[in-house]
Amino acid sequence: MSEAFADLSRGRVQRMLGEGAITIGGEPARKSAQVSPGDEIEVHVERFERRPPVSVPELDVVYEDDSVVVINKPAGVVVHGGPGDTAPTVVAWFVQRYPELAARFDVERPGVVHRLDKDTSGIMVLAKTPGAQGAVSKAFEARDVVKRYLAIVAGVPAKPRASIDAPIGRHGGDRTKMAVTRRGRESRTDYETLGDDGERALLALRLHTGRTHQIRVHLAAIRVPVVNDATYGTGGDGRQLLHAWHLVFPHPHGGRLTVTAPLPADMAAAVRQMGLEELASRYEAITPPERTPSDGVEDKGHEEA
Template sequence: MISTYDSGPARAVGDQRSLPVPDGLDGMRLDQAVARLFGLSRTAAAALVEAGDALVDGVARPKSDKVSAGSWLEVTLPAPPVAPQIIPQAVPGLRVIYADDDIVVVDKPVGVAAHPSPGWTGPTVIGGLAGIGHTIATSGAAERQGVVHRLDVGTTGVMVVAKSEQAYSSLKRAFKVREVEKRYHAVVQGHLDPLRGTVDAPIDRHPHHDYRWAVVADGKPSITHYDTLEAFPSASLLDVRLETGRTHQIRVHLSALRHPCVGDLTYGADPTLSGRLKLERQWLHARELSFLHPRTAEEVRFVSDYPDDLKNALAILRD
C-alpha cells in the first residue's frame, strides 16, 4: 500500500521544521527521506544529515540509517541561496558574430558559462555582453535574462542571446518546438557502427552522481542524430544534429554508445588519448545554428570555426 501525505509545509526553507515520518517513507534511508520530504537533492540532503541538522526522535543518526513511520523528524534547513548576480566584465575570447536590436550571436570560448549560477565564479556570456554594452532582454530568471539556450562551460561555439522581449518569446518557442537547427562537431573515441544513425534514449540526472546525467528509463525524451565526417585510427569526427536539447545530451548519448567525446573524462574518455591530443576538455564544438529571425522571419545561419585546442587535436589525429 502506498500512503500519501501533504508535504507542502515541509518545503519552507531557512528555518527549523518538525514532522512525523509518513507511512510511505517507512524503511527508507534517512538522507533519501530528507530529500523526498524537503525537495532537496540527494547530495544536499546527505550533507545536511552529516552536519547533524536532521534529528530522528531528537537524535542525530547516520545518513544510511533507515527511518520508521511515525518517528519524529526535526530538520534545520539551509537559508535560501542568494540569486547569482550578473557582473559586467571583459571576457577574453568572447566574440560577437552578429548583433541587431533583437538578438546577439556569440562565439563562446572554453571556460565560460552561459549565465551566472550558484557555485560558479568564472566568466559568463551574459556578463561579457553586459561588459561591452549589450542590453539583454529582461525575460527569464534574473541571473539568466535573455538566455534561450546554453552551452556547457567546456563546450565552445555559436550561441544566440535575446536582446528584445519579442525575440526572447519567439526564440524560446522556436527551441521548444524544435524549429531551431543545432549542429555540433564532435571527435569521439573509436568508430561508430553504423557510421550514420540516431540515438533515441531518455536522459535525466545520474542516479548516483548529481553532477552527471545519464540514460535512464524514466528520463526526458532525447534524440540525437549523427553522421561520420572523417575516421582516424583511434577516433572519428562526427557531425551531430540535436532534435532535443537536454543537458549534456551529446556527451551522454555518445558515452552510452561507448564512444565518448575525446577528452571527456567525466563521461568515460580515455585519459591517455586525451593527453596525447593535449586536450583538457571534451572535443565538442557548437558548429552551426540556424533559425528564423524573430522580427523578419527570414532564416539566418551562423557558423563558428574550431578554436585552437580542437584544431591542434585534429592535426595530431591526422598525422
C-alpha cells in the same frame, strides 16, 4: 521590491538577493522568503554596486542586429555563474556590453535563450530585447531550430551513420550526471562519421532535442565518448572536444537566420593529428551568416550529416 522601487527591475533584485545585498532582520534574504508586518528590510545598494567587477574578455560576435547577437563562445567560459562567482560568464559579458539593454530584462539571466556547457565551444544566441528572448526561446522549445555540432570521439562508431534514439534522465547514483534511462525524457541525436584514424573519429551531429549533456551522454552510450570528457569518458588533457558548429533558427522579425562558427584551433589541430587535413581546412573556413525569408526549417549546414 521592484514594485516599491521604480529603479530596481526584478532581474536586478534577483541579482542583489544572490549577492546578499538585501537583508531581512539583519540576515541575508532568500528569494523564497516571506515578509511579515514589522520586518526590517535593508537594501545595501553600495554592497551590490561596488563589488569587485568581473573582468570579462571580449567574445567573438558572429552576427548582430537590433534583436539578437550571436557569439562564438570559447571553451572555458560558463553561460552564467552562481551567487558570489567571480569567473567571467557570457551573461556578465552581455551586461557589460549592453548595460541599458540588460536593465530592461526582468530576469536573472538577461539575453539567455539556450545554453552550452562550460567546455563546449561554438554558436550561442543571445536576445537583445525581452520580446526577442521570448520568441527565440519558444522556437527552441518547439524544436523549430537546426542544431549541428562537431565532436572528436575516442574510438570509431560501429555504424558510420545512425540515429541515437534513447531517453535521458538523471543518473541514479550521481545526481550531477545524466544517463540513458527508461524513465528519461525523449532524446534523439543523429551522427555521421566524417573521418577517423582507427583510434579517434570526427563526427558531425544533429540534435533533435535539447537535453542536458545530450551529445555526451548519447556518445558515451554507444561507447565512443567525446575526447577529454571527464564526466562521461576517461578524461584527459584539455577540454572536451565538442563544438556547436551550425545553427538555423527563426529570426524574431521573420525569416530564418543561419550562423556558423569555424572549428576552433584546438580541435582543428586534433583533426590534423588524425591525418584529416582536408576536413580540418573545410571546417576552419568562415561562412558568412545568412538570413532567408523561409518559414520552414531550412538547413544548408552539411550535405552529409
